[in-house]
Amino acid sequence: MDRSREFVDALVQSFAPAAYTLDEQDRRSYEADWRGLIDEPAVAVLLPSSTVEVAEMVKLCARFGMAIVPQGGRTGLVAGAVPIKAFAQVIISMRRMSKIRGIDSVNNTMVIEGGVILQSAQEAAAAIDRLFPLSLASEGSCHIGGTIATNAGGIQVLSYGSMRHQVLGLEVVLPDGQIWDGLRSLRKDNTGLDLKQLFIGSEGMFGIITAATVRLLPRPKCTLTMLAAIDSAGQALETFVKVQNLCGADLTSCEYFTSGGLEMVLDHLPDSVAPFRESYPAYVLLEVASLDSSADLLGRLEPMLAELLENETIKDMVVAQSEVQRLALWKLREGISEAERAIGGAIKHDIAVPISCIPDVITKISEGLHGVAPGCRLNIFGHLGDGNLHVNVVPPQGVALSEFYSHDRCVTSYIERTAVEAGGTFSAEHGIGQLRVDSLEKYRAPVELALMRTIKDAIDPTWMMNPGKVLNLAR
Ligand SMILES: Cc1cc2nc3c(=O)[nH]c(=O)nc-3n(C[C@H](O)[C@H](O)[C@H](O)COP(=O)(O)OP(=O)(O)OC[C@H]3O[C@@H](n4cnc5c(N)ncnc54)[C@H](O)[C@@H]3O)c2cc1C
Structure with a gap:
């Protein structure tokens, strides 16, 4: 009997049917990446519902030498969450691990499982009048575990930092099936190496993130969202610098797109509305926020915006007058990937x-x-x-x-x-x-690549955790 067959027999004997799928048709929706570039078969898709179950599954994989592909919401754009060619692998999808374990409005922290959808995490924070600041166009599908494993950025890094800045603690199942409970909720802890940093941005090659403690922030009470039409990237930069100098960390987003991207959205996404009567070469979307509900954000910016319009750095400008208009402006920027996929x-x-x-x-x-x-x-x-x-x-x-x-x-x-x-x-x-993978080999220094390999060897000596991702398998 081949290794995959033996593994599947042991899987069926050890776990309830809800914890895996072997059906070819069901597996299809886990095997292809978001862009549709890679579509390789997995031996099985495992669907754990608890950290202990993840650990048992990883131990079973280790026993049979079965490689593992950790998978979140499968919105990654570099095919990290799907199998590689010519290699027996199982996918461990975290979609059933979607509980919010706890939320502390005094410590301003939340303990969430790896399979929680980013938007659900934002909503849970909002329900206690807090902000979970990570925000991406894919937030309705991507998972907390996936955003940690990729150190996701998005549209508010400017003010709040990337996912790395939000994580205070992690729970991880290591490649040998051990559970590391590092779910601390501290802002300061200099007791030896900060191990969680190893897993943030490691793209699933050191273990499976089953839960995280993330920080919460006060929720802005008012926002100002503006779209400026400009002729060139130089003018976009000039506008950004002026607004940032005036608003500092209150400037939460500054996004750029061109007429080509806007046309794709207007042509392919229903309900998208052209922001100006005429087309301009490029656009900058700016958002400013304040914790003070009575702050006059427009009043603060108006003289400077008037000057930019006057000297034609900005050709035209719209300011959202309502939440509906704000979302409509954001759709023009955030819909670009989806519209591009449609064409x-x-x-x-x-x-x-x-x-x-x-x-x-x-x-x-x-x-x-x-x-x-x-x-x-x-x-x-x-x-x-x-x-x-x-x-x-x-x-x-x-x-x-x-x-x-x-x-x-x-x-x-x-x-x-x-x-x-x-x-x-x-x-x-x-x-x-x-x-x-080839680009990493080309652009990172040999000493950096050697260090990465040394760490991989130490944590995952058989390279069974997400093989062929990040580091070249040929060594
Ligand atoms: C329309 C669109 C817009 C996007 N915008 C942005 C953006 O603005 N900023 C940005 O940073 N990214 C963006 N992305 C990319 C993507 O959404 C992010 O990389 C996101 O963090 C991936 O999360 P996921 O849950 O979908 O992970 P997956 O795609 O499922 O996995 C990504 C990687 O993480 C690993 N992984 C997943 N879950 C775990 C886990 N629990 N434990 C260990 N490893 C795990 C996988 O093995 C894989 O290597 C966008 C994607 C789309 C489709």
């Missing part, structure tokens, strides 16, 4: 550069790419205030993505090199997964 997808990149370099980098990429992939359409958008741009290269009209992928190597090499030469990174918030 067939793109070669996607997620770079970060020093904020001051953004205009030059956008110019260099825009000018250079047409030589690399003639006829391509560039869809650049992202978190301008964090220096983080999603540089998506859409095939020419009428060309399928599968056909356009023949340009992937040249396109990727050009964009990554441009970002790195500007002192930036080729992956700002999406991570490495299985799509960027």
Whole structure:
């Protein structure tokens, strides 16, 4: 009997039917990544409902030498949560571990399981008048465990930091099935190494995050959301700097997108409304928040905005007058990935550069790419205030993505090199997964890669936890 068959027999004997699925049809919805680029079979999909069950499953996998792919909401954009080719693997989906274990409005903390959907965590915090500040366009599907494993960023990093900044403690099932209970809820704890940092952003290669203690913040009592139409990335940067200088940490978001991204949203997402009568080359979406319900945010910004309009740094501007209008403006930015998927997808990149370099980098990429992939359409958008741009290269009209992928190597090499030469990174918030393993090998120093491998060897000596993700298997 082969190893997979023996494993499946032992699985069926050891766990209740609700704790796994072997059915080929059911497995399909766990095997393909969000972008539809990778779709490899898993031996089984395991569906634990408690930390102890996760630990028992991991021990069973270790006993049979079965590799594990931890899976959250499967919204990752680098195919980290789905199997790799030619390798017997099981997926451990965390979707049944979705309890909020506790919430403390004095300590301002919440203990939540790895499979809690991000939006549910935000809602639980809001129910006690607190803010859980991580916010992404995928928040209706992605899990807390997935956002920790990827150190997710999103639209409010500017003010509140990425997921790493929200985590105070973790509970993790290690590759040998041991449970590490590190669910501390302290802001200060210098007792030896801060082990939770190892697991944050490790993309499931050191263990399965079953629960976390996260910090909560006071909830802003008023917000001001504005969309500015601009001619160039330079003007976007100038607007950002002016608003940030005036508002400091009250500026919670500063997002950039171009007319191409806006057109995709208007054409493909129902109920999206054009914000201006005419089209402009680019847009900046800014949001300012205050804990003071009587703060006059518009009054504070008005003189400076008037000056920017007067000297034509900003060509036109809308200010949301209601929550409905605010959400409508956000839809124009947050709907871009979904709209891009609707037109067939793109070669996607997620770079970060020093904020001051953004205009030059956008110019260099825009000018250079047409030589690399003639006829391509560039869809650049992202978190301008964090220096983080999603540089998506859409095939020419009428060309399928599968056909356009023949340009992937040249396109990727050009964009990554441009970002790195500007002192930036080729992956700002999406991570490495299985799509960027070669880039990691190329751009991180040998000493860094050796350190990463040493840590992997120590925690997961047989490399059975999410093999082929982040680090190259060939060693
Ligand atoms: C429309 C859209 C918008 C997005 N916007 C943003 C954005 O603004 N900022 C951003 O950072 N990302 C963004 N993303 C990417 C994605 O949503 C994030 O990476 C998110 O954190 C992934 O969470 P997930 O639960 O879906 O994880 P998955 O996709 O399921 O998994 C991601 C990685 O984490 C590992 N993993 C998952 N759960 C666990 C666990 N419990 N324990 C250990 N490892 C685990 C997986 O093995 C995999 O390597 C976006 C994606 C989409 C589709």
